[in-house]
Amino acid sequence: MQNIKKERMALEQNAPHTVGEQSIRLPVPIFLRNSASVVGTKEAQGPLGEMFDVKGGDDMFGAKTWEAAESAMQKKALQLAVKKAGLQMTDIRYVFAGDLLGQSIASSFGLEQFERPHFGLYGACSTSGLSLMLAAMVIGGGFADCAACVTSSHFASAEKEFRFPLAYGNQRPLSASWTVTGSAAFVLTGPGKIDVDGSEPCIHARAQITALTPGRIVDSGLKDSMNMGGCMAAAAADTIFHHLQDFDRKPQDYDRIITGDLGMVGRQALIDLLKQKGYDISQNHMDCGIEIFDGKTQDTHAGGSGCGCAAVVLSACILKQIEEKKWKRVLFVPTGALLSKTSFNEGQNVPGIAHGVVLEGVY
Amino acid sequence: MQNIKKERMALEQNAPHTVGEQSIRLPVPIFLRNSASVVGTKEAQGPLGEMFDVKGGDDMFGAKTWEAAESAMQKKALQLAVKKAGLQMTDIRYVFAGDLLGQSIASSFGLEQFERPHFGLYGACSTSGLSLMLAAMVIGGGFADCAACVTSSHFASAEKEFRFPLAYGNQRPLSASWTVTGSAAFVLTGPGKIDVDGSEPCIHARAQITALTPGRIVDSGLKDSMNMGGCMAAAAADTIFHHLQDFDRKPQDYDRIITGDLGMVGRQALIDLLKQKGYDISQNHMDCGIEIFDGKTQDTHAGGSGCGCAAVVLSACILKQIEEKKWKRVLFVPTGALLSKTSFNEGQNVPGIAHGVVLEGVY
Numbered sequence: 240m241q242n243i244k245k246e247r248m249a250l251e252q253n254a255p256h257t258v259g260e261q262s263i264r265l266p267v268p269i270f271l272r273n274s275a276s277v278v279g280t281k282e283a284q285g286p287l288g289e290m291f292d293v294k295g296g297d298d299m300f301g302a303k304t305w306e307a308a309e310s311a312m313q314k315k316a317l318q319l320a321v322k323k324a325g326l327q328m329t330d331i332r333y334v335f336a337g338d339l340l341g342q343s344i345a346s347s348f349g350l351e352q353f354e355r356p357h358f359g360l361y362g363a364c365s366t367s368g369l370s371l372m373l374a375a376m377v378i379g380g381g382f383a384d385c386a387a388c389v390t391s392s393h394f395a396s397a398e399k400e401f402r403f404p405l406a407y408g409n410q411r412p413l414s415a416s417w418t419v420t421g422s423a424a425f426v427l428t429g430p431g432k433i434d435v436d437g438s439e440p441c442i443h444a445r446a447q448i449t450a451l452t453p454g455r456i457v458d459s460g461l462k463d464s465m466n467m468g469g470c471m472a473a474a475a476a477d478t479i480f481h482h483l484q485d486f487d488r489k490p491q492d493y494d495r496i497i498t499g500d501l502g503m504v505g506r507q508a509l510i511d512l513l514k515q516k517g518y519d520i521s522q523n524h525m526d527c528g529i530e531i532f533d534g535k536t537q538d539t540h541a542g543g544s545g546c547g548c549a550a551v552v553l554s555a556c557i558l559k560q561i562e563e564k565k566w567k568r569v570l571f572v573p574t575g576a577l578l579s580k581t582s583f584n585e586g587q588n589v590p591g592i593a594h595g596v597v598l599e600g601v602y
Numbered sequence: 603m604q605n606i607k608k609e610r611m612a613l614e615q616n617a618p619h620t621v622g623e624q625s626i627r628l629p630v631p632i633f634l635r636n637s638a639s640v641v642g643t644k645e646a647q648g649p650l651g652e653m654f655d656v657k658g659g660d661d662m663f664g665a666k667t668w669e670a671a672e673s674a675m676q677k678k679a680l681q682l683a684v685k686k687a688g689l690q691m692t693d694i695r696y697v698f699a700g701d702l703l704g705q706s707i708a709s710s711f712g713l714e715q716f717e718r719p720h721f722g723l724y725g726a727c728s729t730s731g732l733s734l735m736l737a738a739m740v741i742g743g744g745f746a747d748c749a750a751c752v753t754s755s756h757f758a759s760a761e762k763e764f765r766f767p768l769a770y771g772n773q774r775p776l777s778a779s780w781t782v783t784g785s786a787a788f789v790l791t792g793p794g795k796i797d798v799d800g801s802e803p804c805i806h807a808r809a810q811i812t813a814l815t816p817g818r819i820v821d822s823g824l825k826d827s828m829n830m831g832g833c834m835a836a837a838a839a840d841t842i843f844h845h846l847q848d849f850d851r852k853p854q855d856y857d858r859i860i861t862g863d864l865g866m867v868g869r870q871a872l873i874d875l876l877k878q879k880g881y882d883i884s885q886n887h888m889d890c891g892i893e894i895f896d897g898k899t900q901d902t903h904a905g906g907s908g909c910g911c912a913a914v915v916l917s918a919c920i921l922k923q924i925e926e927k928k929w930k931r932v933l934f935v936p937t938g939a940l941l942s943k944t945s946f947n948e949g950q951n952v953p954g955i956a957h958g959v960v961l962e963g964v965y
Binding site for chain 2: 257266335342343350356372376378380453479
């Protein structure tokens with residue numbers, strides 16, 4: 240027993256970048272060098288419409304199926320992000336990608352033509368955070384100079400995958416969210432030639448990733464795929480709580496704590512859950528799902544959702560605020576509901592997961 | 603343009619562990635400290651039957667659905683691997699897991715009770731390699747002291763997910779493979795207190811991971827979900843080719859080059875494709891799918907397949923050979939076919955992906 244304890248201590252010395260129970264401080268800043276967002280028609284008409292890079296004339300993006308349309312968005316987003324970063328596709332050493340569809344087909348078929356080594360991920364709507372975390376660690380560990388993260392969702396392919404055929408015209412309860420048709424891609428690099436004395440970085444970047452809190456699967460016992468915000472709130476609370484504990488920070492240390500797609504119902508649950516644990520985030524919480532649509536005029540009920548939701552809002556809106564120095568540090572916490580139509584039909588719960596990524600300005 | 607070139611060079615200095623076009627040399631040995639395998643009845647009756655840790659009395663593992671049975675196998679495999687490693691579940695800082703089912707529900711529901719931070723992956727049947735690669739980099743980069751990799755597949759849940767209801771009793775062509783009912787878990791740690799002068803490691807480990815070659819998505823234009831070996835062979839050839847090129851090694855530098863589940867059809871295609879590129883692996887190639895069943899008596903046609911196939915053979919057989927010093931160095935290349943029933947029904951191809959992991963003995 241004594242030996243095992245000693246061994247544990249020896250092992251911990253090999254993990255100098257861990258912080259607290261489940262967090263990570265990156266040894267070098269990981270730059271979000273550039274990014275791109277591609278959205279559908281409804282998103283283009285929403286409050287953030289003007290900020291997205293590409294707005295589809297329809298939601299098919301030249302493809303014949305919804306799934307292929309989602310792939311087309313991913314393709315466009317990655318091409319544009321690489322271009323905006325001033326790089327070539329061959330500069331991207333690894334791609335980290337995933338989506339909501341069974342077997343992540345939007346990513347496989349969207350990205351295969353680029354022939355980049357591919358890390359396939361599944362984190363439901365938290366995939367943007369999952370991909371940024373892994374890419375940041377791979378670059379931070381010295382295993383890649385440059386990587387890309389891509390994710391997407393599509394309203395029509397998601398309804399088909401998870402709920403009812405659109406042609407049924409089924410009614411949606413007020414707790415339901417509207418899956419965002421959108422894709423965003425992010426190009427990440429290491430610090431390059433920045434001088435340690437703090438002189439200007441030679442690399443232009445929109446933001447830097449400085450810390451991570453990978454999330455746990457949290458099952459609140461809810462089963463309602465029409466109230467995913469409620470299902471995910473406990474996971475978001477768990478990740479934010481552990482993040483603040485691990486780094487001994489307060490909510491006020493962040494200009495914004497930004498969840499992915501909790502919507503109106505999930506937001507309130509999150510704020511209540513964290514209040515019970517001693518943290519009041521009501522003043523600086525923001526939810527990408529609430530921001531992307533105008534709930535009053537766009538008939539989107541609780542808000543937007545989907546892998547694409549947090550990703551396109553990060554690219555178009557959050558990074559812009561950081562770039563313009565309006566926000567110095569945000570905690571980005573995309574949230575995922577871990578269900579499939581099979582597990583739902585077999586009466587399983589809908590557990591949630593949320594991953595925390597700290598984004599800061601580059602000064 | 604000159605500036606971009608300079609910048610690229612600066613960035614490359616931040617990635618000291620990259621090798622060649624797409625490979626990685628780990629800066630410290632990553633120890634496969636221990637592992638466990640859980641299999642169903644048909645696997646237990648196969649040629650490797652005696653080697654697996656847990657053999658189910660039936661294929662339900664106490665659960666009411668095939669999906670829940672798959673989750674139960676993952677749970678059992680991880681518990682046992684952690685126990686065999688002499689650790690507690692709380693010592694596992696991060697879990698890397700995935701499976702074949704839509705939205706990876708076998709992993710979500712199998713592992714949620716352990717409450718470990720979770721990285722969800724999707725690499726089809728290459729997931730064991732995907733998880734080992736990411737865990738190795740996360741530990742190698744100093745972001746975790748200890749991580750676990752878990753994956754699984756189940757014949758009945760996979761047939762339901764990808765092909766026909768079992769009750770149809772449809773006929774299977776000879777090129778079809780038989781999805782392995784099995785799960786394996788691996789516990790990885792960093793080098794701990796090993797002295798640089800080469801004295802005995804204080805940590806017992808079954809093998810060490812020394813290098814990685816993440817694979818690209820390769821689409822050979824095939825569309826036949828009843829010939830997945832054929833669909834994946836080009837991806838395996840691509841990864842093995844680039845691995846050998848990147849490290850300037852020959853096939854003979856490995857005691858075995860081991861693919862995941864190409865089966866009889868895919869194996870021949872792989873050997874032919876690599877011959878065309880100047881490498882003859884016919885003498886030291888092995889395929890987990892061919893080893894796990896007796897094709898003549900078990901009616902499994904081309905061989906075994908599924909995430910669980912490569913994983914349980916790695917745990918039960920490959921690591922044993924390495925541990926017993928019969929093999930000094932192997933290239934483990936699990937292979938995945940990237941399809942869903944949606945993409946298949948929409949007439950899409952079945953692209954493949956294969957990830958290369960170099961395993962060596964611990965001396």
